[in-house]
Amino acid sequence: MCAIKILIACLVVSASAANNGVRNKDLIGFPEVEENVNVQNKENRTPVYLPATCPLNELYYPGDQKDDWICDCRPAFVYHPPTDQCWPAFQRGPCPQNEYLVLPSNSAVPVCVKNPCVIDGYVTYNNNCERIGSTKPCEHMLPNVAAVGVNATTLVVSCVRLNFESRLLDLPKIPDLICPPGCRRSVSGKCVPISF
Template sequence: MKYLMSVLNVMVMIGEILTDNNVSKNSIGFPEIEENNNLKNKDNRQPVFMPATCPPNELYYPGDQKDDWICDCRPAFLYHPQSDSCWSAFQRGPCAVNEYLILPKDSVIPICVKNPCGADTYVIFNGKCEMLGSISACAHLYPIVAAVGVNATTLEIDCVKLNLESRFGEGQPVPTVDRLGNCQPGSKSSVNRKCDKIKI
């Protein structure tokens, strides 16, 4: 019940912000419980899924002021300036057939590279092609439930712990990724060098 009240408080707060900013009086937002708890700001506000406000694959991130919010890429998604969109790392996205989008270690701009597996949603993991989301390749972590996915901190393929918490569950979710610095690697803010404006 305590968690449900916190969700309702966030929804009311978002409604007030949207009304104050004349964005929309009918928008509803949902806290993204599967995302990183460390993304909350100093007032304990957390990113919110706002499909009427943010483009696809973006969340509404809080700043330090009551009315300070910004749309940016979800964790493990990359901002692609040419398409002005966020795309999942290690998937085709805006790339040609048999390519996927990655973020080179020495860059803030993602690039398209050849997918060695030759099929979208397949990646090299432990020396062989595995489908993103596959739990069999991460069975060695049992009893922890994990799947092949993109680590949101390193933007590398890894076994990523799955959060099986219900959105309306009683308990608080367990954070699934850690975040370093003010911006996620590959985010729109990182590409546009606006990390110092988001104080999380």
């Protein structure tokens, strides 16, 4: 079933890209998972990683019309007009040494600010300098696996749930953690109690 969805997505993107002047032999696309469910289009179409069509750090996003597709920044990336590129938020990108790119709450244009952690790829989380992608500070979210990252909706540093959905095939569901009824994990909702 998943293979059929991918084939249909590739055919639609192929037809749309052909209308935009891209040669079919240059088209290889990979469906992406939409991290922000509030921006899904009415047809539930999926953004596609299409390097022959979109610039670096951009995905091919579907609009609300059948042939409406546009390249735009990946989730948790911001568009930087002076360089005409998308860059990851809270990383150095086009900024000088010891600074990173952020989107101020009162602006649509990102700016470079001093990185309090000094090292690129490190951000302040819970008053500590943590490496982006580190899972240790997010262990409180277990059994859900999360890592320090940039929330794609709010563009703030937080523990972001990791998505292990396969792009190419259906994987078996990971079973819930099972524990004895009445234990601390059961009461706090961190596992599913065994029922006899």
